[in-house]
Amino acid sequence: MVEGMQVAIGKFADLYGSYSYYIGTAVVGLLVLVLVYKKLTGPKLPPGPFAWPVIGSIPHMGTQPHISLLNLSKKYGPLMYMQLGSVPHIVVQSPEIAKEVLRTQDHIWASRPLTITGEVFFYDHQDLLFAPIGPLFKLLRKTCVNALFTPKRNQQFQAVRKEMTTLFIQNLLQECKGGKPVEVDNMLKETNFNNISRLLYGKSYYGLKTKNTDGSLKAREFHEIPEVWAKVAGGVIVGDYLPFLRPLDIGGCEALLKTMREEFNVFLTGVIEEHRQRVPAPGTEDFVDVLLALPADDQGHRLTEIQIKSFLQDLTLGGIDTTTTGVFWPLLQLMRHPEHKKKVQEELDAVIGRDRLVDESDLPRLPYLRATIKEALRMPTAVPFLAPRESLEACKIAGYDIPKGTRLIVNAYAIHNSPEFWSEPEKFDPERFLDPKNPVKPEEFKYIPFGGGRRMCPGMDSATLIAESFLASLLHCCDLSLPKGMRPQDVDSSASFGVTLAPITPLKVVATPRLPLKMYKDAGIAL
Numbered sequence: 001m002v003e004g005m006q007v008a009i010g011k012f013a014d015l016y017g018s019y020s021y022y023i024g025t026a027v028v029g030l031l032v033l034v035l036v037y038k039k040l041t042g043p044k045l046p047p048g049p050f051a052w053p054v055i056g057s058i059p060h061m062g063t064q065p066h067i068s069l070l071n072l073s074k075k076y077g078p079l080m081y082m083q084l085g086s087v088p089h090i091v092v093q094s095p096e097i098a099k100e101v102l103r104t105q106d107h108i109w110a111s112r113p114l115t116i117t118g119e120v121f122f123y124d125h126q127d128l129l130f131a132p133i134g135p136l137f138k139l140l141r142k143t144c145v146n147a148l149f150t151p152k153r154n155q156q157f158q159a160v161r162k163e164m165t166t167l168f169i170q171n172l173l174q175e176c177k178g179g180k181p182v183e184v185d186n187m188l189k190e191t192n193f194n195n196i197s198r199l200l201y202g203k204s205y206y207g208l209k210t211k212n213t214d215g216s217l218k219a220r221e222f223h224e225i226p227e228v229w230a231k232v233a234g235g236v237i238v239g240d241y242l243p244f245l246r247p248l249d250i251g252g253c254e255a256l257l258k259t260m261r262e263e264f265n266v267f268l269t270g271v272i273e274e275h276r277q278r279v280p281a282p283g284t285e286d287f288v289d290v291l292l293a294l295p296a297d298d299q300g301h302r303l304t305e306i307q308i309k310s311f312l313q314d315l316t317l318g319g320i321d322t323t324t325t326g327v328f329w330p331l332l333q334l335m336r337h338p339e340h341k342k343k344v345q346e347e348l349d350a351v352i353g354r355d356r357l358v359d360e361s362d363l364p365r366l367p368y369l370r371a372t373i374k375e376a377l378r379m380p381t382a383v384p385f386l387a388p389r390e391s392l393e394a395c396k397i398a399g400y401d402i403p404k405g406t407r408l409i410v411n412a413y414a415i416h417n418s419p420e421f422w423s424e425p426e427k428f429d430p431e432r433f434l435d436p437k438n439p440v441k442p443e444e445f446k447y448i449p450f451g452g453g454r455r456m457c458p459g460m461d462s463a464t465l466i467a468e469s470f471l472a473s474l475l476h477c478c479d480l481s482l483p484k485g486m487r488p489q490d491v492d493s494s495a496s497f498g499v500t501l502a503p504i505t506p507l508k509v510v511a512t513p514r515l516p517l518k519m520y521k522d523a524g525i526a527l
């Protein structure tokens with residue numbers, strides 16, 4: 001009986017095995033035919049790495065996608081096609097192709113994709129960063145150019161930048177008394193948070209040590225939002241790439257975005273109410289004052305309260321981390337390369353001397369400092385991928401067909417760090433920005449830390465001014481050295497991927513006064 005069953009099972013297995021063999025062969029054959037047919041008749045896509053079913057090429061991104069993509073470009077070239085989950089992407093990693101998408105085809109590539117972050121956190125893309133091309137985008141950009149990031153407004157906030165820098169120098173010198181090393185990362189973040197929040201809201205919220213400080217519980221909760229934001233925005237939201245998994249909210253990012261939006265909403269509602277109840281003296285308006293007082297444009301468009309809130313969220317989150325990295329990396333590089341620090345300080349002594357303090361009107365006469373900041377935004381690159389974009393129509397790039405709705409990643413890190421475009425890219429050398437025979441020309445698109453085209457960063461001039469003004473005063477007022485026993489080459493310059501490249505190891509310095517002591521007293525710096 002048992003033997004009979006075994007025989008029957010064996011026969012069934014043989015039959016099933018041969019059927020499954022034929023079915024399998026037919027399925028594979030059909031798939032190959034479909035692929036060959038698609039290849040022959042479909043668009044000629046750029047080359048790219050292997051894509052697995054469902055997840056596509058996501059595993060190729062690794063934990064440091066800016067470096068992984070740079071490495072992949074060695075095999076597939078400067079224009080790659082990658083299916084990330086179910087979303088088609090192209091990856092651009094050369095100045096020529098960056099120029100093509102950011103300038104020549106700007107009308108096709110200037111829109112942003114609709115993402116979960118834009119929908120959930122920015123009230124359905126009602127901010128600037130996530131707004132697709134359309135009337136709202138135009139209105140917000142116009143507001144940036146005509147009302148917010150104007151030379152007049154930059155001038156107005158000079159006193160705030162000075163106050164924040166003076167406070168930083170005082171805190172640093174006090175903390176370092178007796179040769180004690182201090183981690184500067186958090187101090188820099190505090191200073192830049194307050195710089196941006198004073199610009200936007202007229203108040204400081206971090207550190208609770210300045211005048212104009214709001215120390216309420218709501219304010220303290222508010223200053224934690226950018227930190228959480230950086231983690232969410234720098235990671236992968238699974239539902240963006242695999243929309244069928246969105247209901248599961250794997251990793252809980254969507255829930256977190258909702259909570260953050262609610263917290264931000266409570267904070268901004270309070271700020272707006274407060275601003276509505278006052279009339280600022282002319283020349284003292286912060287960004288909230290300006291946005292609330294904006295007249296309707298020629299077409300009668302006026303910003304709604306939700307749009308003002310989303311825009312303020314943009315400016316807060318787009319401004320704080322970026323400006324912090326914009327001063328952190330130059331400082332770190334100068335600690336790693338004392339020969340360049342010496343040159344910056346020699347320039348400061350030659351232009352300003354040691355019997356007065358730096359004034360912002362001195363900045364145009366400090367080219368070496370400016371070149372140092374530029375070089376530190378090249379290497380590593382504060383914002384490694386420009387913000388994502390999406391093609392509004394089908395187009396051709398470098399002879400390849402790019403379908404409508406393809407997303408664009410411009411790997412600015414790769415463009416800034418490839419030996420094809422820079423000689424010795426791994427060498428920190430500010431002088432490459434000072435060579436009259438070989439100038440770095442904006443129209444070449446090989447240096448794009450602030451992006452390009454009509455989506456280029458609107459805060460560029462303000463951020464540059466903050467970095468130059470801060471570093472000039474710091475390096476003029478302080479001698480900075482490394483903790484005892486630490487050599488310049490021990491300063492860790494490795495960075496972890498996110499919206500901005502963040503340092504992995506905190507930077508420790510020892511600061512001592514560099515100028516006659518009387519000058520600190522005159523400047524209100526208590527030692």
Ligand code: HEM
Nearest residue numbers: 129318319322326382383386387450451452455457459463
């Ligand atoms: C060192 C400092 C900064 C760096 C490196 C930086 C970099 C960038 C980059 C790469 C983009 C994307 C551009 C593109 O897609 O082509 C961007 C966009 C943007 N940045 Fe900045 N940024 C900095 C400072 C600031 C500041 C201070 C603010 C405001 C307070 C700001 C607000 C924005 C906004 C609102 C956008 C979106 C623009 C749009 O989509 O039209 N950024 N920034």
